[in-house]
Amino acid sequence: MAEKDGQLNNNHDLIQTMELPMVDVSILTQDSNEKSIVIKQIQEACQTWGAFQVINHGVSEAVIQAAMEVNRNFFDLPEMMKKEILELGSRDMFSPVKLLTFQRSARGSDLLQRDLVRLYANPFEDFIDFWPTEPADYREKMGRYTKDVRKLGITLFGAIMESLNLGPTHLQENFDKGMHMVIANSYSPPTPESSIKLGAAPHSDHGIIIILRQSSPGLEVLDMADGKWKALPCSEGSLQVLVGDHLELLSNGIYKSVFHRATLSTRTTRMSLASFHNFELDEMVEPATELTGEDCPKRYEGCSTRDLIKHIFSGEVGRLIDRLKI
Numbered sequence: 001m002a003e004k005d006g007q008l009n010n011n012h013d014l015i016q017t018m019e020l021p022m023v024d025v026s027i028l029t030q031d032s033n034e035k036s037i038v039i040k041q042i043q044e045a046c047q048t049w050g051a052f053q054v055i056n057h058g059v060s061e062a063v064i065q066a067a068m069e070v071n072r073n074f075f076d077l078p079e080m081m082k083k084e085i086l087e088l089g090s091r092d093m094f095s096p097v098k099l100l101t102f103q104r105s106a107r108g109s110d111l112l113q114r115d116l117v118r119l120y121a122n123p124f125e126d127f128i129d130f131w132p133t134e135p136a137d138y139r140e141k142m143g144r145y146t147k148d149v150r151k152l153g154i155t156l157f158g159a160i161m162e163s164l165n166l167g168p169t170h171l172q173e174n175f176d177k178g179m180h181m182v183i184a185n186s187y188s189p190p191t192p193e194s195s196i197k198l199g200a201a202p203h204s205d206h207g208i209i210i211i212l213r214q215s216s217p218g219l220e221v222l223d224m225a226d227g228k229w230k231a232l233p234c235s236e237g238s239l240q241v242l243v244g245d246h247l248e249l250l251s252n253g254i255y256k257s258v259f260h261r262a263t264l265s266t267r268t269t270r271m272s273l274a275s276f277h278n279f280e281l282d283e284m285v286e287p288a289t290e291l292t293g294e295d296c297p298k299r300y301e302g303c304s305t306r307d308l309i310k311h312i313f314s315g316e317v318g319r320l321i322d323r324l325k326i
């Protein structure tokens, strides 16, 4: 993999930027010879890096920026105005909308903190009424973004199934019904006297794929080839796609969910939008039988999205799918 010159991350460490393949999604929706090249590109990326980038993906820059902005405005609201959502979300970890300050520490290091608002978004009509009503344009702007990013998620899922030689419609109906969860992360600088450190501790994400946009760089991914943390690219027009735990499991370990982290010391608020595409909450996901056999035994026990989310909220160290390895 070619790499750019080193650059400073927000912690002033010199790190390289991961040069991830750029997939042109418009080719996936055409019936052309180029399509098989793009599918191959996806296969290689999911196997080697657990991530890739997309362009011509159907989510316009204006829609992305509007979603980013409306979440920035949401986090800037007085605490009292966000309280109603906090109360609704505090009922349980599976509330359709949840606002929380998420804290985790990497083994033996400081607690890293971010604020996040999490929305369920599929089926859209079932959840929109739970979403914030303030700012007044929140539902409209986030509605547009989640619908467009969902369409992209469905296109990518088909391509990913094809890249595993499972056929473009493999599990399509299950995926269409699946859970779409959008998280807006906000890393807002604490007061100078505060000891809070901003960031996200190293983790991999639940779900099949995660489609991501950062307002500014900050996310680092672990390069499986050399074990080094590298900056996830962040450029206008593109979106980044991460392989999630359920895709690692479904692919019987052929694809790898990517470890990532954010360590920040910014003076301005950094935002990110992470769109998690999952199967239904209680659907048991197993390694595809087509990918298991005498030469390649089943490598994982199955688990549901609910199991994966419960594990995250349990605060237990390590990934659930590692415990499910056979």
Ligand SMILES: O=C(O)CCC(=O)C(=O)O
Residues within 6 Å of the ligand: 183, 185, 200, 205, 214, 218, 219, 260, 262, 271, 272, 274
């Ligand atoms: O802030 C980011 O760029 C990504 C945050 C993240 O990893 C997540 O929401 O799971």
Ligand SMILES: [Fe+2]
Residues within 6 Å of the ligand: 203, 204, 205, 260
């Ligand atoms: Fe993540």
